[in-house]
Amino acid sequence: MSATDPPPKRRASIGARRNPASQAAILAAARAVLAEQGYSGFSIDAVSRRAGAGKPTIYRWWKSRAELLIEVYAAEKGALRAATTGNLAEDLTAYTAALWDFWRDTPSGRTFRALVAEAQHDETALEALRGKFLPERLQDVRALFGAAVARGEIAAAEVEMRLALYVGFNWYYVLTDRLVDGRAAIPAAMRLVAASLRD
Missing domain, CATH: 1.10.357.10 (Tetracycline Repressor, domain 2)
Incomplete structure (x- = not known):
């Protein structure tokens, strides 16, 4: 995503239960951030911006950066x-x-x-x-x-x-x-x- 690209559309949260579309978008964003920025540049902020998902949603489903990375790895x-x-x-x-x-x-x-x-x-x-x-x-x-x-x-x-x-x-x-x-x-x-x- 370049600086001129429009920001991704925000997805509505459905609470503690994972929304499959949001989950897929977050994992895809996490893979992309990891590939582009590496481990040192990987952050929940970057994933949130790229996926168009709120940080509270990400932290509700993955308690830490490590948990999200583990799921991407898996x-x-x-x-x-x-x-x-x-x-x-x-x-x-x-x-x-x-x-x-x-x-x-x-x-x-x-x-x-x-x-x-x-x-x-x-x-x-x-x-x-x-x-x-x-x-x-x-x-x-x-x-x-x-x-x-x-x-x-x-x-x-x-x-x-x-x-x-x-x-x-x-x-x-x-x-x-x-x-x-x-x-x-x-x-x-x-x-x-x-x-x-x-x-």
Whole structure:
């Protein structure tokens, strides 16, 4: 939107229940602001102006900037699916490679590192990361571990520990900005995460 463009028409609020048209406009505006301004330039003010939605409406539906960014991230990551082939290490390797591509190549993916960093000093961002982001974003990986449990590859009691190892590996490379040179380590790391603990 340029300075000469007319401002977007304001949409009427319908209270706490989300108006689908307003929600779509806000998320589209958030994606556009993120793509143009990056994480540092992303603000509720900018999204409000671009979407033609009042800030009270946005804050009613998303309690913080972090929550809105998480929803934008989730919508963009929706196309990424975890395929089950019958081998946990191979499944994790394929999913992780696709995830790293998403983190590297999309505005939402590149924002992920900044969001994790913000959560280290902002309680609201930490709450959103821990209470909303992680439970939702780990569902696909949980499904891969669940399928491995069903096949007898790993024990159900080991899933949480393996998830922690998986997240730690991925976040180490994303937080140190090594998604390109670390890519070769994915297969070996996933074999370790998937390794049998039985004697």
